[in-house]
Amino acid sequence: MKKLYFFCLMAAACLLELPAQTATPINNEVINTIMARRSVRKYLNKPVEHEKLEAVIHCGINAPSGMNRQPWVVRVVEDQKLIADVTEVYKKENAEQVKRDKDFKNMFRNAPNLICICTPANGGGELEAGLLGENMILAAQSLGLGTCCLGGPVRFILSSEKAKFFLERLDIPTDYKLNYIIAIGYPDEQPEARPRDASKVKFIN
Ligand SMILES: Cc1cc2nc3c(=O)[nH]c(=O)nc-3n(C[C@H](O)[C@H](O)[C@H](O)COP(=O)(O)O)c2cc1C
Numbered sequence: 188m189k190k191l192y193f194f195c196l197m198a199a200a201c202l203l204e205l206p207a208q209t210a211t212p213i214n215n216e217v218i219n220t221i222m223a224r225r226s227v228r229k230y231l232n233k234p235v236e237h238e239k240l241e242a243v244i245h246c247g248i249n250a251p252s253g254m255n256r257q258p259w260v261v262r263v264v265e266d267q268k269l270i271a272d273v274t275e276v277y278k279k280e281n282a283e284q285v286k287r288d289k290d291f292k293n294m295f296r297n298a299p300n301l302i303c304i305c306t307p308a309n310g311g312g313e314l315e316a317g318l319l320g321e322n323m324i325l326a327a328q329s330l331g332l333g334t335c336c337l338g339g340p341v342r343f344i345l346s347s348e349k350a351k352f353f354l355e356r357l358d359i360p361t362d363y364k365l366n367y368i369i370a371i372g373y374p375d376e377q378p379e380a381r382p383r384d385a386s387k388v389k390f391i392n
Pocket residue numbers: 224225226227228296335336337338339340367378380381
């Protein structure tokens with residue numbers, strides 16, 4: 188009986204989930220870029236050109252911030268060996284998971300480059316870090332690049348003693364901490380839009 192109740196509950200939850208909204212009534216280049224963006228987890232074996240990474244970063248640091256404080260530190264990883272080395276640590280500590288993933292190339296959803304976003308160690312700056320990140324994600328999309336926001340790999344790096352060298356290599360100031368990573372590269376997949384719950388929005392008029 189309990190099982191049936193659980194099944195009905197799950198079925199109801201699925202039915203309530205609204206389909207992904209992939210089109211808007213008004214379109215332009217920016218709106219189309221926003222609507223076309225999806226998290227990419229398969230990438231071509233082709234690092235992003237330095238100039239493109241620079242353009243993406245430039246868009247990021249032009250995001251708004253409270254009193255223009257810019258409470259972030261950003262590190263762009265172009266060093267393929269650093270990604271491979273920390274992935275080796277990850278593979279040893281997550282062997283089963285890696286074995287199950289037939290597409291596994293590295294622990295950053297297989298991306299060739301990383302943008303590491305740091306916020307003040309004593310808290311705050313998360314809102315700005317998010318705005319900075321979305322600017323970069325959309326700039327990347329407009330350049331034909333794919334991205335994926337990553338929290339999981341950050342948790343691993345912060346918790347594993349053996350992955351410490353990665354943080355040391357990032358050379359993060361002592362008053363900042365690694366908050367999240369944006370994986371970036373040339374996409375090797377075109378993921379479908381995931382459902383969005385438009386019922387969470389109310390227009391007050
Ligand atoms: C703060 C944050 C952390 C995330 N962490 C991960 C992650 O560790 N691994 C992953 O594959 N995707 C991660 N994602 C991507 C989300 O799963 C994704 O954005 C969401 O499912 C919506 O799909 P879409 O981006 O394709 O629209 C993260 C996204 C955000 C905003």
